[in-house]
Amino acid sequence: MTYSLRGRLFIGLALLIVSTGLGAGLVGFRWAFDEAIETQDTILHQIGAIALNTRLPSDAPINAGVDAEARVFVEELGDRPSGSTDARSLWTLKDGLHIVSRDNQPWRILLRTRPDGSRFVIGQTTAIRDEIARDSAFHTILPFLALAPCLMLVIAIVVWQSLRPMIKLAGQLDARRSDDLGKLSLEGTPLELHPFIASINRLLERIHAMMEQQRRFVADAAHELRTPITAISLQAENLSQTELPPDSRDRLTALKSGARRTAHLLEQLLALARSDMDRMPEAPVTSLDRCAKEVVADFIATASDRGVDLGFEIIEPAAVKGEAAMLTSVIQNLLDNALRHTRQGGRVDIGVYREGAKVILQIDDTGPGIPPCDLERVFEPFVRGSRPTEEGTGLGLSIVKRIVERLNGSVTLENVPKSGLRATVSFPLVEQGS
Incomplete structure (x- = not known):
C-alpha cells in the first residue's frame, strides 16, 4: 500500500489546526458572549444611574425606547402599584437585576427606587440581548475564521518546501547515467536526509x-x-x-x-x-570524420566480398570529445552490423555531418530492418533480436550504446520505409582548438 508523506503531513497538521481552532473558537465565542451580556447589564446600570435623578413624564409610553440599537426601554412605575398587571407585579420585586416575563416573552430588567419613593424599571428582551451578544462574539472570532485558510495555505507551502530536497535528490538520481555510481553529496541537504x-x-x-x-x-x-x-x-x-x-x-x-x-x-x-571502465577525467578531442574514413577503408574488402556497395553519402569535418579507439569501436560495430544484415547487391551509406551543436554519425543499410518490438531490446547484452544471424554475438550494439552514453551522446535505431535500418549517433560538437 502506497501513501504520500506530503499528504499525511498536510492532513495531520490541517486536522490539528482545525481541531485546535474549533476548540479555541468555541471557548472564545462563549467568552465573548458572556462578556457581551455583562456589558449590556452594565449599560442597564448606567442608564439606571441617569434615570435615578431624572423622572420621566407620567404620560410617557410604557416602552419608550432610549437606545434604538440596543433596544433598551425605561418605564416609570410611580410611587405606588398601578397600571397593568405586569407593572403592578414588579412592585413585589426588590431593586436590582431580574428576569421577568412581560408581553409573553422573557425580559432582563433593572428595578430601582428613587429617594422620593418612586420606582422605575429599565429592561431589554433577552432575545435582543442574545442577538447582540452573538453578533459581538461572532465579530470577535471572525478574524480567526478568516486566518484559518491562510494558515492552511502556509502549512501546504511549508510542507512542500520541507520535502523539496527529497524530490530534488530523486531528480538527481534519475538524471544520472546508468554507470554513474559516484557518491551523493551531503552539501545543501537537510540533516534529516543525511x-x-x-x-x-x-x-x-x-x-x-x-x-x-x-x-x-x-x-x-x-x-x-x-x-x-x-x-x-x-x-x-x-x-x-x-x-x-x-x-x-x-x-x-x-x-x-x-x-x-x-x-x-x-x-x-x-x-x-x-x-565499462571508469571514464578518463579529460577525454581528448578526436576527429570523427577521420575515424570514419579509417574504419570504412578497413571494411571495403569485406563489403566487396559480400557484394555490398559501401561508401559515404556525406562527410564533413567534425570533432568530438572521446578516445579515438572508442569512436572507432562505435563505427566498427555499427558497420559490421549493417554489412552482416545487408544482402548481396545492397547498399550501406555513411554520413558524418554537423547539425546545430551536435555531430551526427548516420549509417543506413538496405537490410530487412529490425522488428519494432526489438528496437530497444537489441541494445541489451546478448540480445540478438527475433531475426538473429549466425555470426552475431549480441554484444555489438550494447558496446555502442555504452560508449556513446559515456561520451554524453545518444544512439537510436529506426526502420526507414522501403529502405532498411538507420542508425543515428549524436555527439556534442567540439570546435577545433577548444
Missing part, C-alpha cells in the same frame, strides 16, 4: 564493487580464453594445408568458422569490459 543519503552511498559502493568484480571476471576470462582459441585457429589453418577427405574438410571448415565466431565473441567481451 542517514538516508549515507545508506544510498553505501549501496552504491557495494554495487560498484560488485560491477568491478564482474568486469574483471569478464575481462580476465576473455583474455585467458584468447590464447587457446588462437592456438585452435592456428592448428586449424595448418591442418587446412594438408590433404583431407571431403568429409573431414567439411568438419575442418566448421571448426574454423566456430573458432572465428568464438574469437570475435572474446574480442567483443573485451571491448564490453573496456567500455
Whole structure:
C-alpha cells in the first residue's frame, strides 16, 4: 500500500489546526458572549444611574425606547402599584437585576427606587440581548475564521518546501547515467536526509564493487580464453594445408568458422569490459570524420566480398570529445552490423555531418530492418533480436550504446520505409582548438 508523506503531513497538521481552532473558537465565542451580556447589564446600570435623578413624564409610553440599537426601554412605575398587571407585579420585586416575563416573552430588567419613593424599571428582551451578544462574539472570532485558510495555505507551502530536497535528490538520481555510481553529496541537504543519503552511498559502493568484480571476471576470462582459441585457429589453418577427405574438410571448415565466431565473441567481451571502465577525467578531442574514413577503408574488402556497395553519402569535418579507439569501436560495430544484415547487391551509406551543436554519425543499410518490438531490446547484452544471424554475438550494439552514453551522446535505431535500418549517433560538437 502506497501513501504520500506530503499528504499525511498536510492532513495531520490541517486536522490539528482545525481541531485546535474549533476548540479555541468555541471557548472564545462563549467568552465573548458572556462578556457581551455583562456589558449590556452594565449599560442597564448606567442608564439606571441617569434615570435615578431624572423622572420621566407620567404620560410617557410604557416602552419608550432610549437606545434604538440596543433596544433598551425605561418605564416609570410611580410611587405606588398601578397600571397593568405586569407593572403592578414588579412592585413585589426588590431593586436590582431580574428576569421577568412581560408581553409573553422573557425580559432582563433593572428595578430601582428613587429617594422620593418612586420606582422605575429599565429592561431589554433577552432575545435582543442574545442577538447582540452573538453578533459581538461572532465579530470577535471572525478574524480567526478568516486566518484559518491562510494558515492552511502556509502549512501546504511549508510542507512542500520541507520535502523539496527529497524530490530534488530523486531528480538527481534519475538524471544520472546508468554507470554513474559516484557518491551523493551531503552539501545543501537537510540533516534529516543525511542517514538516508549515507545508506544510498553505501549501496552504491557495494554495487560498484560488485560491477568491478564482474568486469574483471569478464575481462580476465576473455583474455585467458584468447590464447587457446588462437592456438585452435592456428592448428586449424595448418591442418587446412594438408590433404583431407571431403568429409573431414567439411568438419575442418566448421571448426574454423566456430573458432572465428568464438574469437570475435572474446574480442567483443573485451571491448564490453573496456567500455565499462571508469571514464578518463579529460577525454581528448578526436576527429570523427577521420575515424570514419579509417574504419570504412578497413571494411571495403569485406563489403566487396559480400557484394555490398559501401561508401559515404556525406562527410564533413567534425570533432568530438572521446578516445579515438572508442569512436572507432562505435563505427566498427555499427558497420559490421549493417554489412552482416545487408544482402548481396545492397547498399550501406555513411554520413558524418554537423547539425546545430551536435555531430551526427548516420549509417543506413538496405537490410530487412529490425522488428519494432526489438528496437530497444537489441541494445541489451546478448540480445540478438527475433531475426538473429549466425555470426552475431549480441554484444555489438550494447558496446555502442555504452560508449556513446559515456561520451554524453545518444544512439537510436529506426526502420526507414522501403529502405532498411538507420542508425543515428549524436555527439556534442567540439570546435577545433577548444
